Amino acid sequence: SFEQRFVSKSTSTSLNEKLKSSTGFFSRLSSSSSSKNKVGLFNREDFKDYNSFKLAIEKCKQDCYDLVEKISNVPPGPQTVHAIDELSNALCNLADPCNFICINHPEADIRDGAADAAYEIGSLVEELNNEVRLYYSLEKAMKEPVETMDESTELVGQLFLRDFEQCGTTIKDDETREKAVEYSRMHLELQQMFQENVDTPGILDVSKMPEHIQKKFPNVAAGAKIDSPWSTQNDELEREVIFRAYYAADHAN
Numbered sequence: 353s354f355e356q357r358f359v360s361k362s363t364s365t366s367l368n369e370k371l372k373s374s375t376g377f378f379s380r381l382s383s384s385s386s387s388k389n390k391v392g393l394f395n396r397e398d399f400k401d402y403n404s405f406k407l408a409i410e411k412c413k414q415d416c417y418d419l420v421e422k423i424s425n426v427p428p429g430p431q432t433v434h435a436i437d438e439l440s441n442a443l444c445n446l447a448d449p450c451n452f453i454c455i456n457h458p459e460a461d462i463r464d465g466a467a468d469a470a471y472e473i474g475s476l477v478e479e480l481n482n483e484v485r486l487y488y489s490l491e492k493a494m495k496e497p498v499e500t501m502d503e504s505t506e507l508v509g510q511l512f513l514r515d516f517e518q519c520g521t522t523i524k525d526d527e528t529r530e531k532a533v534e535y536s537r538m539h540l541e542l543q544q545m546f547q548e549n550v551d552t553p554g555i556l557d558v559s560k561m562p563e564h565i566q567k568k569f570p571n572v573a574a575g576a577k578i579d580s581p582w583s584t585q586n587d588e589l590e591r592e593v594i595f596r597a598y599y600a601a602d603h604a605n
Contacts, residue, residue, distance in 0.1 A: 433505050437512075568589060
């Protein structure tokens with residue numbers, strides 16, 4: 353039966369051996385981290401190490417700025433939509449994997465490089481979302497195309513246009529629009545700080561708490577680390593103290 357096969361000694365031994373010899377995605381990277389022939393994550397040269405992420409950022413930015421010029425100069429119509437789609441792909445091709453790597457990779461320098469890339473490209477996205485040349489080029493392409501668009505191209509164009517309109521491109525005042533972009537960048541920075549520190553242990557310093565709370569923790573040393581916001585105390589107040597200590601803002605790096 354399935355159950356017998358699963359729990360039998362021979363089968364479990366076989367499974368354990370397979371797990372030990374497994375060359376999964378991250379284990380392959382770690383085992384070859386000192387190799388001169390290191391391939392890089394997803395077989396990409398730009399995901400080899402911290403410095404390669406920096407080069408990837410610069411290349412992505414240059415490619416995107418070149419595409420902005422292309423979009424501004426192609427005849428309004430399907431070519432505009434295709435060029436903006438190409439711009440979107442250039443951004444996502446770096447931002448999406450970096451958002452994953454910066455949280456999940458076991459090596460700190462890789463995580464840091466990916467986090468920097470995710471932040472830089474996120475800021476670039478906000479900048480381009482508020483680039484009025486892109487918006488007006490697309491708007492003209494949708495309203496006055498020089499050639500007929502097929503249904504899928506028109507749908508993609510409408511979606512891109514809606515994305516632009518939800519950002520700051522419709523804000524006429526340049527100064528106000530620049531403020532909107534800056535607020536978006538601040539939001540990205542705070543988001544990255546939160547992701548980096550959300551699982552950092554909190555510190556429970558009982559000596560600085562009100563007396564009625566100190567009585568709840570008579571055996572807890574000052575500066576005790578709280579590794580989880582969840583606790584098993586029966587007392588509601590004790591559970592609240594643990595939760596608040598874990599998420600206290602003053603313990604962030």
